[in-house]
Amino acid sequence: MSEEEWERFLRESVAGAAGAPVEPSARAREVERRLRERAGQPEGWRTYSPARPHRKKGWYVVGLVTALALLAVGLFPQQVVGWFGGDGGQDGAPLAAESENPREAPGAEPDLRPTLAEPFRGSPAARWADGAAGITVPPAKATGWMDAAQVERALRQSRDFLVDAGLDSRVLRGERPTKAIALLNPHQADVQEYLRTALSSTAPTSETDPLLLFSRFRPEQARLVGDVVKTRGRLTYQEGKRGAVEVTADVTFVYPVTPAGDGGRDAEVVRTIARRKVVMSWDNPAKVITEPGTMSLVSYALDMTNGGCSAPTGYFVPSFGTAAKQPTDKAHQVDPYDRSKPIGAGNGTTAPSNDCATATRS
Template identity: 65%
Template sequence: MGAGTEPDGSSRSDEEWERFLRESVAGTADAPKEPSARAREVAKRLRAEPDRGSEGWRSYTPARPKRRTGWYVVGLLVSLALLAVAFAPGRVVDLFADDGSDSAPLAAETARPAQAPPAEAAQRPTRDKPFRGSPAANWASGAAGITVPKAGAVGWMSAAEVERALARSRDFLVASGLDRGVLRGERPEKAIALINPHQKDVQELLKTAFRTPSEKHDPLLLFSRFQPSRTQLVGDIVKTRGRLTYREGERGALQVTADVTFVYPVTPAVASDSDEIVRTIVRRELVLSWDDPDNVITEPGTASIVSYKYDMTNGGCGAPTGYFTPPFGTDRRADKAGTEVDPYDRSTPVGRGKSSGDKCGRATRS
């Protein structure tokens, strides 16, 4: 009979053999005097087995599931974000929207665009980033935004003389629309010095406009000016976009046409710590004639003004004062008059100025 086998042929379980052997070791009266080979093997194994305490052999205690604290944190953050959007949507957009300041600048404008620039994300301008939320954020600054074409001989001028006249035409735009002193209300002496002194109607305009501005004699027809006691420029940068073109004019003259948009960020001067910033946007079309002195009375280095007109938004619509008067505070909210106009749309001709009436446009975007 094999070890661990009952007389009737059935096998004993391991648990029974272990109980039997423990009793044998403990000296139970009815324990066998000489255990079988299987009993000796199991007894040896039991002695070598380490003490498991109260834990059962082959028992398994499952690990506690980890608390899902991450989901609770995510849920809390989402709830806070939704509350922020509900109570201050504009500020939330400011935090996450790209302001375009790091985007590549636009290529120079060499022809009239076919359409207006695309809409920008709604963002509030700041003193550090006064062009946020505006197409002008990617425009060039100052004179760099005014494209000057390659010069060629025209009429009475050689290519070199045309190149010089084009440079002086841009100088006039800089002196009339970018000079810091002129923007602060000073008389534009450098720009005036480039105008033919023998052109009587323009000289009359210049004589009267700064003393007693009116619809007919308004310095804003040619120059950009802000009253320093009321309006303060933000930063040192004015964004520009536009170009010069030229052709042969009357009596062999060089006729230069400028079409340039200027974007001026300003804030109230009476509240130097104000965070309110308005962008006054002025698009000018100016035609200059560099005349042959053999045909027209002129002075060297000066041009006659053939025509001038401009579109303006956020610059005031009241009686002429000789200065742009951007609407601030309650004036801005109440300024609902005028035809809606996109001041960044350069795909259509300039419509305001000497020959286009005196209606004031209301900007669809700033």
């Protein structure tokens, strides 16, 4: 290599040859990497992106509103249903079982006429349980002379008595309440006398009316619509006299009926509503003369509407076609669905005190 070529080589080594590739800088390599990893328009080196706002406060508000809504549903379910357009009809959610004394009457329902297809339409009973399922039985614990298992059996038989007396289809047709009578202490003289008189007399008095304990309709006057009777109520118990287990039943029965001779699709449907309070004593056989599996009656009372306002006949006598013509006595109006008030006004073994009062709804 000549001296001229060697000097030219040294100069190009220091200054770089024209057109030779140039290695990118560190910043250029970083930009290129970000462009490959991110889609869309790249941010400039001095572009500012504000931080997203925190949303925790919004979630706190949503949680608080939800909690308040659930509390309102728990405390005032009927009113909440009304706020959202619920009609309280047969499509409404069933009510929870009654576990304590109600504090107020059920909320107002739309004024809808009952039909053969929907006999409880327009009634609070549309959301009640069917038959025996509507009678709440509390947990059993040892009381008086009975252990827990015996108390459980006494509660079950107490409910059986209510079912046999107020729901049995044969009894509702006017037949003798044989199964219910079998649960009554045959040695209780006053009750046995009541049964003989009440179930044999053609002209019972207010004290010997079989309706005090048993639900009955004359087949030639009225017939039940379908096979469902709505009920709501509960049993309670405590230690009674001489260590007995005293069971108190407070139950409302709703009977949809139609005229016996009217079988058309547009037949009139009305409801007879009976509320009974029966106090039963499951006595210690070591202290009271009784028979196994039977109980003594302490008291019994009845409130009813649309069951008849004339002299007692021993049967419910619902009014058909005349309810709208009957005068309204505002001084004696009752809400048959209001279970917050005590039943009756007598000594517990007399006829209903409001059987001829005007019902505010049926």
